[in-house]
Amino acid sequence: MYTENFENAPADKPVRLTGYNGWVLDDTATSAGYAPGIADCGNSANFWDSSRDLAAVLGQYNGTAVPNQNQAVTAFTYNSPGANRVEFETVQPLPLPRTNRFLAFSVNSAATNCSVSAPQLNFFLLDGPTAVPASAKPLNPCTDPAAKSYPVDGKAYKAVGRASDAPVLFAGSLLGIRMTNANGSGTGNDAAFDDIRVLDVTPQVDKAFTPEVATAGGTSTLVFTVTNTSDLAAKKGWSFTDTLPAGLTVAGPAPASTTCASGKVESDNGLGAVTLSGDLTAGQASCTLGVQVTAAAGTYRNCAENVSDAIGVDLPGCAVVRFVTPRYTIAKSSQPVDGGAVLPGQRLEYRVLVSNPGEVPVDARLDDDLTAVLDDAAYDGDAAATLGQVDYRQPVLHWSGDLPAGGSASVRYSVTVADPRRGDGRLHNAVTADGSNCAAGSVDPHCATHGEVPPAPAGPTSAGPAPTPTAAAAVPPARTALPSTGAGQPLVAGGLGGLALGAGLLLTLAARRRQERERERGDGTG
Incomplete structure (x- = not known):
């Protein structure tokens, strides 16, 4: 949001900061042996050269291509300036592009003679006449853990860059900045600063x-x-x-x-x-x-x-x-295969696959009413599921479970067909589940299974066909007995018996002769 690197100072000579014990300078020939600067350092050319070295050290720290050409504000303290004196302050407020921002103050600082005393830099943001502290503790380049050491001509220098540690939530649209040094000593306290920036550190x-x-x-x-x-x-x-x-x-x-x-x-x-x-x-x-x-x-x-x-x-x-809106799908199948014949005494296995093809979990549930099956078969009491809970309350089998997105559950159960056959021979039933393809009234073929129990085949009868009847032999009519002409009754009886026997033999012979003639006619020989 704001940067001051002091590179706009005239290049031909150092610049004295009026009202402050400091100079804007570099470490080139333009500042070497500069009499006003030497005089300001108690007429010590060594003190003046140390001030010039501080600018070059900051040039090394900030990566200037030619470090001794880096310009900075330096001070090799000779007289005691007093504590909390202003070392830098904007004269005109800076317009801000946005209000209600967290702002911090940042500076690069270098020091020498750290064993004697060190600068203690504090930062403030100015909202009109109000100075708002932007640091909880002073910046000390001699003791800061991030400081780097730079030996120059056998003398130790340290440099560090640090943002203020207590950013300010600044509500105004015009900003001023101020930096002070809490160390007012003229002994030690020899330092320089460069690259002042106002940082927007808004989260x-x-x-x-x-x-x-x-x-x-x-x-x-x-x-x-x-x-x-x-x-x-x-x-x-x-x-x-x-x-x-x-x-x-x-x-x-x-x-x-x-x-x-x-x-x-x-x-x-x-x-x-x-x-x-x-x-x-x-x-x-x-x-x-x-x-x-x-x-x-x-x-x-x-x-x-x-x-x-x-x-x-x-x-x-x-x-x-x-x-x-969560949805799930159901596919019911059976073994023997759906639509086939199931014999008396055979086990019919059902499988219901419940799948969640969606992007969110679903509380799935289903019912399978076995009423139309149980007139022909008995439930085997073996229902099981890979996920969720399954129970059976005759005649309905119920399952419920929470299916994760992309998940599925398999529900299996069976019935055994009665032997001998009973019922209507139809093993038809359907699964119902609201929120799925098998809602009540669905005609989706994946919801139902079908089976048939065939009737028993007819067995053979025990009696064979009736035999063809044989024609009965004709019985001649009885003849009238003749009057007796012999002597005595016994004779008559014996004679009648003999007549009867003779007649029987004659009739038998006559019948046999008749059958022989019929056979001869049948084979063409008579």
């Missing part, structure tokens, strides 16, 4: 959503990270307001979180904006503030234009969050 605020994809109606944490500058000095009192994009609101009474000293996160009554404030402590690289937000399904952008009333922070870039 950067960034924002991000965690997670970047959340369930619609769920929550994501809007995290604000306040990152310190490389000086890691304390930055106290920063604040800003973030107005959430339309549709994105603070998630109810959920507590805010912060790692910032004195950190606060406050939301307005309408839950559409949050005000954040806090401090960065010395040595702290960053801190965070978080608030949970929620929204319906959609994409929400929170950018720099959402930030207002920013004090002591640089504005962030954009953060984007998406809220999505």
Whole structure:
């Protein structure tokens, strides 16, 4: 924001700073043996040359290509100047491009005769007539742990560059700077300074959503990270307001979180904006503030234009969050294969694969009503799942589980078909699950399985075909008995018996002759 390197001084001779025991000079021939300077150093050419060496040492420290051409403000103290005298101060205030910034004062300083006494440099920022301290402790090039040593002509010099350790949150638009030396001694206290700068050390605020994809109606944490500058000095009192994009609101009474000293996160009554404030402590690289937000399904952008009333922070870039409606898919299968025959006594195995193809976790659940199966089969009581919980309450098998994004679960169970066959022979049923492809009324073929129990085949009868009946032999009609002509009754009886026997033989012979004739006719021989 502001730099003074003293290179605009006339090149032909050193410049005496009126009212201050110091000179703007380099270590070239233009300053060698310069009488006014020697006189100002108690007429000691050695003191004057040591002042010139201090400028060259600072040239080595700041990387000037030709170190002895570096110009700096030097003083080889001869008389006691007094404590807290001003060594540098702007005459005209400096216009600032932005207000409400953390500002620090930086300088390169070199010293010699450190064993006697050393300069003690303090820094102030001027807001009109008010001098605001910008350092908690003085800068001492002799004792600073970052100081570097530079021997010149057998004499020890030290140099260091340091920013003030207590940056100021400066609200004004016009800035003045002042540097004083708390050491008022004329003994030792021999030093130089160069490269005065005013630094903008305002922290950067960034924002991000965690997670970047959340369930619609769920929550994501809007995290604000306040990152310190490389000086890691304390930055106290920063604040800003973030107005959430339309549709994105603070998630109810959920507590805010912060790692910032004195950190606060406050939301307005309408839950559409949050005000954040806090401090960065010395040595702290960053801190965070978080608030949970929620929204319906959609994409929400929170950018720099959402930030207002920013004090002591640089504005962030954009953060984007998406809220999505979780979905999951179901695919049911069976073994034997779906649609095939299942025999009495055979085991029918079911597998239901539940998958989450989305970007957010999902609370998945399903029901499989086995009513249409249990009239033909019995549940085997073997349901198991690779994830989640499964239970069976006749006739419904139920599963539920939390599926991570990209995750899946496999649910397996079985039934055994009754033997002998019973029921309607149809093993048809479907899985139902709201929020999936198998919601109630779905006709998705992945939701259902089908099986058939075939009827038992008909067996053979025990009786064979009836034999063809054989024609019965004709029985001749009975004849009328003749009157007896013999002597006595016995004779008649015997005669009748003999007649009857003879008649029977005749009839038998006649029937046999008739059958023979019929056979002869049948084979063409008679």
